[in-house]
Amino acid sequence: MIFVSGANGQFARAVIRNVLADAPASSLVVGSRNVGTAFARELAALGAQVRSADFDRPDLMRGALEGVTKALLIPTYDTNDKRLRQNLNALEAAQAAGVRHVVYASFLRAESQRVEHSRLVHLPTEKAIRASGLGFTILRHALYADILVGDLQETLSSGVLRRASGKARCAYIPREDLGESAARILLRDEPSGLTYTETMEQTYSGEEVAALMSEVFGRPIRFEAVPAADWPRYMTEHWGVPPELSKSTVGTMQAAEAGEFDLVTNDYASITGHPPRTMRQFLESVRP
Numbered sequence: 001m002i003f004v005s006g007a008n009g010q011f012a013r014a015v016i017r018n019v020l021a022d023a024p025a026s027s028l029v030v031g032s033r034n035v036g037t038a039f040a041r042e043l044a045a046l047g048a049q050v051r052s053a054d055f056d057r058p059d060l061m062r063g064a065l066e067g068v069t070k071a072l073l074i075p076t077y078d079t080n081d082k083r084l085r086q087n088l089n090a091l092e093a094a095q096a097a098g099v100r101h102v103v104y105a106s107f108l109r110a111e112s113q114r115v116e117h118s119r120l121v122h123l124p125t126e127k128a129i130r131a132s133g134l135g136f137t138i139l140r141h142a143l144y145a146d147i148l149v150g151d152l153q154e155t156l157s158s159g160v161l162r163r164a165s166g167k168a169r170c171a172y173i174p175r176e177d178l179g180e181s182a183a184r185i186l187l188r189d190e191p192s193g194l195t196y197t198e199t200m201e202q203t204y205s206g207e208e209v210a211a212l213m214s215e216v217f218g219r220p221i222r223f224e225a226v227p228a229a230d231w232p233r234y235m236t237e238h239w240g241v242p243p244e245l246s247k248s249t250v251g252t253m254q255a256a257e258a259g260e261f262d263l264v265t266n267d268y269a270s271i272t273g274h275p276p277r278t279m280r281q282f283l284e285s286v287r288p
Helices: 010-022 038-046 058-064 080-097 116-130 152-158 175-187 206-217 228-239 243-257 267-272 279-285
Strands: 002-004 028-032 049-052 070-073 101-107 135-141 160-163 194-198 222-225
Touching: 002 010, 002 175, 010 028, 010 038, 010 175, 028 038, 028 058, 038 049, 049 058, 058 080, 070 080, 070 175, 080 101, 080 116, 101 116, 101 175, 116 135, 116 243, 135 175, 152 160, 160 206, 175 194, 175 267, 194 267, 206 222, 206 279, 228 243
Parallel strands: 002 028, 002 070, 028 049, 070 101, 101 135, 135 194, 160 222
Antiparallel strands: none
16 A cells, blocks of 8 residues: 555645556555545545544554555655654654554655755654664655746736846756656555655756746846845745744745755656656646
């Protein structure tokens, strides 16, 4: 049995869609703190097992993982002071339930000391997984390309793409593409101990993204850099992200400005057998 945590989240949904494209629903267990959503009910109707799962409740997690052989653990969107303990709870539950292989959704350059969620959450979780005795796969994700279009209507109406990467080039990849690669790992006989860093086939500066947007969307768009220190306020004011969550992104944006995310690998193609979508292809897929 395959397990996917956080089933109502966008990345988890992408993974689940790709699993169901290649495997029967009866082979899938999904966990969520909210098992009553329309999506959860749809999965149950298809024959998947929908189980209550909460990284803050080790007893509930152990029950959710009973009978599971391979589990994808997706960190929550809680504050970073809570997420490591949550991840360790889920890992300990996997050990207790007899899970043989865990797949962890981590982040690009998890060793970065600038990035708060890497320093406090991802890197120590990776270390705990490696020391757990379980089979494991680490999936280090580049920045979601989706974050470039989360406020697309504002970008189109203003003609300005505002982001905090400065002039540096960054690695991106569409979330839906990552759903496919994670599903492949879950469905195949994956050897233990591998860490994949998944990126598009090239990195992009903010100016390059804005130029591509201009071509794809058929209207002029320019790039305007938002200083890293101002990015949390921008996220809260423009995207409605709670301040307690947005404040933790300063280090991530400082790392972007410093060029830490200017990294390209072929790991995605090594998993799936084909490259991820290019930035142009991604933008075409979200064109209004």
